[in-house]
Amino acid sequence: MINLGTTKLKVSKLGFGTFDFGVPSLKIGPPEGGQILMEAHKLGVSLWDTSEDYGSHPHIASALKLVPRKAVVISTKTNAKNGEEAKKSLEKSLEELDTDYVDIFLLHLVKSDWIDGCHQVLEELSDVKATGIVKAIGLSTHSVEVVREASQFEELDVIMTICCKASQSVISKFHEHIPLEDGSIEDMFDAIKLAHNLRKGVIAMKVLGTSAPPLVRNYRSSIKSIAKLSFVDAMVIGMKNLDEVRKNVEVMHAWQREDRQDLPDV
Numbered sequence: 001m002i003n004l005g006t007t008k009l010k011v012s013k014l015g016f017g018t019f020d021f022g023v024p025s026l027k028i029g030p031p032e033g034g035q036i037l038m039e040a041h042k043l044g045v046s047l048w049d050t051s052e053d054y055g056s057h058p059h060i061a062s063a064l065k066l067v068p069r070k071a072v073v074i075s076t077k078t079n080a081k082n083g084e085e086a087k088k089s090l091e092k093s094l095e096e097l098d099t100d101y102v103d104i105f106l107l108h109l110v111k112s113d114w115i116d117g118c119h120q121v122l123e124e125l126s127d128v129k130a131t132g133i134v135k136a137i138g139l140s141t142h143s144v145e146v147v148r149e150a151s152q153f154e155e156l157d158v159i160m161t162i163c164c165k166a167s168q169s170v171i172s173k174f175h176e177h178i179p180l181e182d183g184s185i186e187d188m189f190d191a192i193k194l195a196h197n198l199r200k201g202v203i204a205m206k207v208l209g210t211s212a213p214p215l216v217r218n219y220r221s222s223i224k225s226i227a228k229l230s231f232v233d234a235m236v237i238g239m240k241n242l243d244e245v246r247k248n249v250e251v252m253h254a255w256q257r258e259d260r261q262d263l264p265d266v
Contacts, residue, residue: 001046002233004073005201007136007157009103011073011234013227014252015047015203016040020240022055028240034062040245041067049160049203049236050097051077051108052089057096064099075104075160075203075236077140081117083124090128101132104158107139112182115149122155140205144183147191151198159195163188163204163232165225170214177212189229196231204235223248224255 001010020026021033028036037048037060048063050056060074076093080086090105105125110118118139125137138158139150147161162180171178171185180188196202207226208215215222226235239245 015236017238018056033059037063077108177209
C-alpha cells in the first residue's frame with residue numbers, strides 16, 4: 001500500500017477506473033460491476049475512482065455491500081464551478097454511493113482558464129474536509145499549467161492528471177485518445193515532480209490514454225513505465241471486466257518483481 005501524499009490515505013498502486021461501467025452500450029449493471037470490484041479488491045486493487053457524471057456510483061454502492069467500507073479508498077469528482085454547487089454534488093454522490101464519507105473529492109477536468117476559480121472552490125471545500133465527510137480534496141486535469149499552479153495551493157491534497165509514456169508525435173497523432181491540454185509530456189512529468197516535492201498526492205490517469213492504440217498495444221510497458229516513476233503515488237486505469245483486471249494486476253506484479261531485482265545487495 002502507498003501513502004498518498006500527506007493524506008492519511010493508503011492506496012493500492014493500481015486503481016480501478018469505473019468509467020466503462022456507466023457506458024450504456026456495454027450493459028454492465030450495478031450488480032455485475034459490484035462483483036467485478038469485489039474481485040478486484042481480492043486481487044489487491046483498493047483504490048476505486050468514479051465521478052458524478054460516469055454513471056458508476058451505483059456499481060460502487062453495490063460493491064460496498066460486498067467489501068468493508070474501510071477496506072477501499074473511493075475517489076469521486078464534481079463538475080461544480082462554485083462551493084455551493086460542489087457541496088450539493090457531494091451530498092448527491094454520498095447518497096448514490098450509499099456511504100457516509102468519500103475519501104477523495106476532486107474538481108473534475110480543471111482547465112488552465114479556471115485556475116483561480118478552482119482555488120476558490122477548494123478553499124470553500126476545506127470546511128467540509130474538516131467534518132470528515134471528505135478525507136482529501138483536489139482536482140483532476142489534463143493541463144501542465146494547472147498541475148504546476150495548483151501544486152502551490154495549500155488546500156489541495158491530491159492531483160489526478162494525465163500521465164503516460166508517449167512521444168510528442170504519438171500524442172499529436174492520437175490527441176483524441178491522449179488529450180494533453182498544453183505543454184509536452186516531459187513538461188507534465190516536471191510539473192508532477194513539483195507536486196510530489198510539495199508533498200501532494202499524485203494519481204496518474206490516461207496511462208493507456210482512452211484506449212490509445214500504441215499504448216494499449218504495448219500495455220505492459222505502458223503501465224510499467226508509469227509504475228516505476230518515484231513521483232507518482234498511484235495510477236487509475238479504466239477496466240470493464242475481470243480479465244482486464246487480472247491482466248493489469250499481473251503487469252503490476254511483474255513490475256514489482258523486476259523492481260525488487262533491481263535493488264542493490266545489502
